[in-house]
Amino acid sequence: MASLPLLIFFLRKPFRNTLREMRENAPRFGYRIKIFSYERLGRWPLPAGAAVFTDFERLAPWELEMVSVLRARIGETGAPVLNDPAKFLPRGALLKVLHREGVNSFGCALPAQGERPARFPVFLRTMAAHRGVIGDLLHSAEEAEAALESAVAAGYPISDLIFVDYAPLEKEGGVFRKRAGFGIGGTVVPAPTVSDHHWVAKSGVKGAAGAAEYAADRAELEDWPHRALVARVMALSGMDYGRVDFALTSQGPAVFELNTNPQIRRGLEHPDENRVATCRWIDARLHEALAEIAHRGAGAGRADLRGVIGPGGKLKKAAKLP
Numbered sequence: 180m181a182s183l184p185l186l187i188f189f190l191r192k193p194f195r196n197t198l199r200e201m202r203e204n205a206p207r208f209g210y211r212i213k214i215f216s217y218e219r220l221g222r223w224p225l226p227a228g229a230a231v232f233t234d235f236e237r238l239a240p241w242e243l244e245m246v247s248v249l250r251a252r253i254g255e256t257g258a259p260v261l262n263d264p265a266k267f268l269p270r271g272a273l274l275k276v277l278h279r280e281g282v283n284s285f286g287c288a289l290p291a292q293g294e295r296p297a298r299f300p301v302f303l304r305t306m307a308a309h310r311g312v313i314g315d316l317l318h319s320a321e322e323a324e325a326a327l328e329s330a331v332a333a334g335y336p337i338s339d340l341i342f343v344d345y346a347p348l349e350k351e352g353g354v355f356r357k358r359a360g361f362g363i364g365g366t367v368v369p370a371p372t373v374s375d376h377h378w379v380a381k382s383g384v385k386g387a388a389g390a391a392e393y394a395a396d397r398a399e400l401e402d403w404p405h406r407a408l409v410a411r412v413m414a415l416s417g418m419d420y421g422r423v424d425f426a427l428t429s430q431g432p433a434v435f436e437l438n439t440n441p442q443i444r445r446g447l448e449h450p451d452e453n454r455v456a457t458c459r460w461i462d463a464r465l466h467e468a469l470a471e472i473a474h475r476g477a478g479a480g481r482a483d484l485r486g487v488i489g490p491g492g493k494l495k496k497a498a499k500l501p
Contacts, residue, residue: 277434
């Protein structure tokens with residue numbers, strides 16, 4: 180196993196479980212995954228290999244600067260490095276770009292900049308991390324202002340709050356279905372669709388979808404109709420690795436976010452055989468794409484991390500930081 184090419188993932192320590200199953204099964208596909216946390220990288224030098232930087236949604240601006248220095252050092256070895264923290268667009272910025280470029284028909288408003296919703300309904304949420312919606316849909320300027328005041332009073336920083344126009348999501352088989360696709364170094368791989376009775380279809384509800392939906396998901400895998408959408412969002416975001424979450428509406432696809440550290444689970448314990456087959460197909464394509472990145476990094480040397488990692492294996496502050 181030690182001779183297999185290595186793919187290194189960097190992420191926040193509390194979220195190491197997002198890649199647990201991928202790491203366990205990677206050797207079956209001819210490569211290895213090793214995970215390092217930004218909180219404690221350990222003693223340098225780190226092992227040699229290709230690298231993927233993730234969890235930008237959970238990093239403060241000064242942390243992104245520190246990670247940028249680490250990324251640059253690894254890039255100097257000639258190994259592939261996916262995701263540049265210096266190019267990361269926070270949720271609000273990405274949604275505005277997607278609306279401006281015609282990907283999304285809906286927009287958003289940033290209260291910290293004095294912006295308020297121009298149309299309704301909307302919902303209020305935080306931009307950083309993946310904490311979801313605060314409350315329910317808001318149908319008027321008065322409701323929106325009251326929700327904002329309540330959120331700030333509860334301790335949510337106004338700089339992290341955003342109003343997002345509600346896209347008229349279509350129901351399929353009587354349920355809401357959230358689709359997604361992974362972008363991996365230019366390769367697009369479909370993600371399992373999740374179904375929910377509520378419009379906030381985050382993780383899905385068991386039993387919401389039926390055999391017809393699972394059969395349809397499996398049938399479209401080889402010629403997945405949303406590859407161009409995911410590829411365009413990845414390009415506009417400036418990221419090389421992540422999962423694009425979206426849904427279908429009467430006005431076209433509605434892209435919700437790009438998650439740079441998505442949860443990847445095999446989903447092989449399910450009563451529907453089409454769902455299991457879909458998850459197996461996706462699992463294999465993900466490993467193939469990641470293995471290709473790892474193999475391109477084979478033979479690269481170790482990064483020179485002098486001055487980057489300090490005592491206790493922690494990232495040092497970037498030189499330009501006060």
